[in-house]
Amino acid sequence: xxxxxxxxxxxxxxxxxxxxxxxxxxxxxxxxxxxxxxxxxxxxxxxxxxxxxxxxxxxxxxxxxxxxxxxxxxxxxxxxxxxxxxxxxxxxxxxxxxxxxxxxxxxxxxxxxxxxxxxxxxxxxxxxxxxxxxxxxxxxxxxxxxxxxxxxxxxxxxxxxxxxxx
Numbered sequence: 001x002x003x004x005x006x007x008x009x010x011x012x013x014x015x016x017x018x019x020x021x022x023x024x025x026x027x028x029x030x031x032x033x034x035x036x037x038x039x040x041x042x043x044x045x046x047x048x049x050x051x052x053x054x055x056x057x058x059x060x061x062x063x064x065x066x067x068x069x070x071x072x073x074x075x076x077x078x079x080x081x082x083x084x085x086x087x088x089x090x091x092x093x094x095x096x097x098x099x100x101x102x103x104x105x106x107x108x109x110x111x112x113x114x115x116x117x118x119x120x121x122x123x124x125x126x127x128x129x130x131x132x133x134x135x136x137x138x139x140x141x142x143x144x145x146x147x148x149x150x151x152x153x154x155x156x157x158x159x160x161x162x163x164x165x166x
Contacts, residue, residue: 019110019117021047026055026108032068037061052094055112080160084138087160095131098124 026045029038038058045055060068079087100103102121109120143157 019049020107021050021052021111022108026079027058029058030060030064030068032060032064033071035069037064037085043082045112047111050112052136076145076160084158090154091131091135095128095135098131 027042028045029036031037035059039061042056042058044051045057046051047054102124105124106121107115109115109124110117113120115123143155145153145155147153
């Protein structure tokens with residue numbers, strides 16, 4: 001980075017880097033189909049560092065949540081018949097986008113949670129570990145049948161779950 005700085009000094013800088021607050025403030029809506037939707041009365045996101053607004057959250061209303069579930073249910077049969085290799089491509093693309101924009105995402109997460117940027121980055125990287133595990137499943141869960149005892153066999157198969165929300 002800078003000639004003459006030791007690795008320890010660089011690490012210390014990364015751990016204590018100041019968070020850049022977003023300007024203009026961020027807006028967080030929900031994508032349903034091809035439309036961005038959300039409540040007409042947004043919830044303000046306030047910087048825990050300064051108390052100033054850094055964004056607006058537009059929570060989904062019940063009718064928007066129902067519309068999202070209906071669209072997902074309609075898409076589920078085609079999605080389930082798509083080979084796992086093709087279904088995993090969007091997740092691979094998501095992983096690459098997160099890695100590409102890791103610094104910006106880490107800064108945004110730190111600004112919202114009053115963390116150091118390095119802490120926020122570590123949290124994002126922990127989430128990517130879950131994504132990478134999910135991506136590995138296409139190689140390890142091909143299904144099959146195994147005899148586990150005389151006359152007793154266990155069978156595994158893959159069945160796409162469809163829409164899962166937390």
